[in-house]
Every structure is written in structure tokens, then in C-alpha cells.
Amino acid sequence: MTRGAGPPSGARGPERPGAGSPGSGSKLGPGVEFDLIRRFLGESSPERPAGELLGPGDDCAVVVGSGIALSTDMCVEDVHFRRAWLSSDEVGWRAASAALSDLAAVAARPIGVLVSCAFSPADAVEMAPSVMAGVRAATEAVGGVLLGGDLTRSPGPIVIDVTVVGETSRPIRRSGAAPGDEIWVTGALGGSAAALDALSRGDVPSPAARLRFARPLPRIRESLWLAELVRPGSMIDISDGLAGDAGHIAAASGVAMVLEADAVPVDPAAAVGRAYPDAIRLALEAGEDYELCFTVTAGSMDGLLQRFEEEMGIAVRRVGRVEEGTGVHLVGPDGRRRLERGGFQHFGAAS
Numbered sequence: 342m343t344r345g346a347g348p349p350s351g352a353r354g355p356e357r358p359g360a361g362s363p364g365s366g367s368k369l370g371p372g373v374e375f376d377l378i379r380r381f382l383g384e385s386s387p388e389r390p391a392g393e394l395l396g397p398g399d400d401c402a403v404v405v406g407s408g409i410a411l412s413t414d415m416c417v418e419d420v421h422f423r424r425a426w427l428s429s430d431e432v433g434w435r436a437a438s439a440a441l442s443d444l445a446a447v448a449a450r451p452i453g454v455l456v457s458c459a460f461s462p463a464d465a466v467e468m469a470p471s472v473m474a475g476v477r478a479a480t481e482a483v484g485g486v487l488l489g490g491d492l493t494r495s496p497g498p499i500v501i502d503v504t505v506v507g508e509t510s511r512p513i514r515r516s517g518a519a520p521g522d523e524i525w526v527t528g529a530l531g532g533s534a535a536a537l538d539a540l541s542r543g544d545v546p547s548p549a550a551r552l553r554f555a556r557p558l559p560r561i562r563e564s565l566w567l568a569e570l571v572r573p574g575s576m577i578d579i580s581d582g583l584a585g586d587a588g589h590i591a592a593a594s595g596v597a598m599v600l601e602a603d604a605v606p607v608d609p610a611a612a613v614g615r616a617y618p619d620a621i622r623l624a625l626e627a628g629e630d631y632e633l634c635f636t637v638t639a640g641s642m643d644g645l646l647q648r649f650e651e652e653m654g655i656a657v658r659r660v661g662r663v664e665e666g667t668g669v670h671l672v673g674p675d676g677r678r679r680l681e682r683g684g685f686q687h688f689g690a691a692s
């Protein structure tokens with residue numbers, strides 16, 4: 342582990358049980374997709390030697406001895422994108438960035454990516470080179486390299502499956518949030534969804550919104566900075582919406598995540614043309630912003646907020662607090678309510 346996240350030097354005290362400690366996988370939040378994953382794991386997960394692996398249940402599996410972090414993310418045409426909405430290299434950039442974001446979630450430094458693609462014969466000639474150029478550019482933008490992959494024929498839709506490889510000496514898990522902690526979010530939320538909303542209606546998204554949708558930047562630098570200086574107790578990348586992804590921290594940590602509606606950082610691109618509840622809903626429920634949600638002991642960020650924003654060039658905001666209990670709750674002008682449905686649902690509404 343020559344390039345791990347480094348030792349903590351910040352305000353956080355001793356690690357809590359489950360926070361970065363080896364052991365069994367974390368619990369997942371609600372949703373049909375995650376019900377299916379729970380079934381797979383229940384049927385097939387063998388006992389592993391204690392301390393050998395982290396996962397499944399976090400954003401990456403981590404081989405503890407080597408610090409190697411691994412994750413995979415698939416991108417399917419007409420499920421995750423439409424070719425009319427993106428250039429070929431943007432298709433590749435998005436697919437790679439979505440996968441690389443899971444390295445940010447556990448504070449792993451990227452080594453590289455392996456990419457399996459399926460194209461129709463015509464697309465293989467016309468699109469595959471620029472799709473792969475996009476994959477390579479996104480990977481190199483965060484310090485990784487293209488390690489290899491596979492190319493096969495598709496009967497129609499483009500499929501891009503990206504496996505990311507990173508390294509971390511001390512992965513940050515979803516299971517280390519504790520009552521009393523603060524919940525923080527990097528950047529702003531809802532911009533990608535605003536572009537998707539416009540594109541779905543046949544409108545032209547604003548340039549700022551389109552950039553968030555077409556060229557998301559995984560928060561690798563930010564994650565490594567936080568791991569070094571603040572040492573969050575828990576962290577996740579926001580791929581399916583803050584409400585849903587905070588729900589995974591809640592489930593894994595056995596706590597309630599209480600979000601304050603007024604504090605949720607709504608992307609200006611999402612706020613344009615939307616009244617208060619709709620903009621907040623978009624920021625909470627829509628995915629693919631690839632920002633980070635993390636928890637810290639109260640006050641840990643107080644002396645570091647300005648430095649983070651100056652060095653990283655993006656905002657970071659406290660959006661709520663961790664309490665005893667379960668689930669995700671939203672406190673707004675109309676009171677407090679539990680958010681029963683999480684973020685984006687790949688297989689319909691949560692049961």
C-alpha cells in the first residue's frame with residue numbers, strides 16, 4: 342500500500358466499531374434492486390476468513406491485505422443513456438466516471454479500469470473508438486489508466502461494463518455513522534437530473550446542466566482530501582439520489598439520517614424554473630450527480646470548510662444530522678417526515 346489514503350491527522354477520534362474494520366458486508370437500504378441483491382447474497386455468500394475482505398455491501402470490495410479496491414458498474418443504452426443525447430466519447434466518459442465514483446466513495450486512489458463492451462457490428466466501427474476514448478479520458482482525469490477489457494457483439498444496444506481498480510490503506514465504509522454525527526454533501530445536487538428531465542421532454546438543457554449529465558467528475562480528489570484531514574466515519578457516492586444513498590448509510594450503520602430541506606444544496610441548474618418543493622425533490626431523489634455524502638463527528642469540519650472549498654474548488658455543506666433510529670427523514674417547513682421511497686429505482690418502486 343504505497344499510495345493509500347494516508348493516516349488521519351484530523352479531528353476524528355478512535356474508529357468506531359464497523360468503521361473501516363474488516364468483517365461481513367454492510368446492510369443495504371430499501372428498494373427492489375437491493376432486495377434482489379440481498380437474495381443473491383443470502384443464497385450464495387460463503388463464509389470468508391475474517392479480515393480478508395470488505396464487502397459486499399459497500400461501494401467497493403476491498404482486499405484488506407493489499408488494499409486493492411474493486412467495483413463494477415454497467416451502462417446500458419436506453420436504460421442509462423440514449424445515443425441521441427450524448428456524443429460517443431461522452432457515453433464512454435459517463436460510464437467510466439460512474440464506476441470510478443465508487444472508488445471515491447471508499448476513499449480509494451484509482452489504479453485503472455477494465456472495460457467490457459458490446460456493440461452492433463456497425464457501432465463497433467463507427468462508435469467504439471470514440472466511446473473508448475471517452476473511457477480513457479475520464480480514467481486518466483483521475484490518475485488511472487486503461488488496464489484492459491473485452492469487446493463483443495451486441496444484437497443492438499450498446500453495453501459498457503467498467504470494472505475499477507484502486508487502492509486504499511483505510512477504506513471508509515457505510516457502516517461508521519453514529520448518533521450525533523453531522524451529515525455533509527459535496528457540491529450541489531440535481532443538475533444531472535435537470536438535464537435528463539429536459540432531454541426526456543425533447544428540450545435543450547442548459548449548458549451547465551448538460552455538463553453535469555454528460556461529463557460528471559468523480560470526487561476522487563475530494564474523497565482523498567477528506568480521508569486524510571477529516572476521516573469521515575461513513576461515506577457513499579450519490580449515484581441514485583441523496584435520499585436513497587443516505588438510506589444505505591442508515592441501514593449499514595443502524596442509525597437515522599435526518600436531512601434538513603433548507604440545507605440541501607440544490608444545483609442552480611436544477612433550481613431554474615422549479616418552485617421550492619420540486620427543486621428539493623429533484624436534488625433528493627434524482628441520481629447521477631456523483632457527489633459524496635459523508636458523516637463526521639460534530640464540529641470536525643468547522644476549521645476546514647474554507648480550506649476544502651479553496652483547494653477543491655467546490656462547495657461542501659452540512660445537510661443534517663445522524664440520530665438514533667432507522668431510515669432517512671426530511672425536516673422542512675411542513676414538519677418532519679420519513680422518506681419511504683429512496684432514490685432512483687432500477688426495478689420499479691420499493692416494496
Ligand SMILES: [Mg+2]
Pocket residue numbers: 400442443446577578580
Ligand atoms: Mg456507489
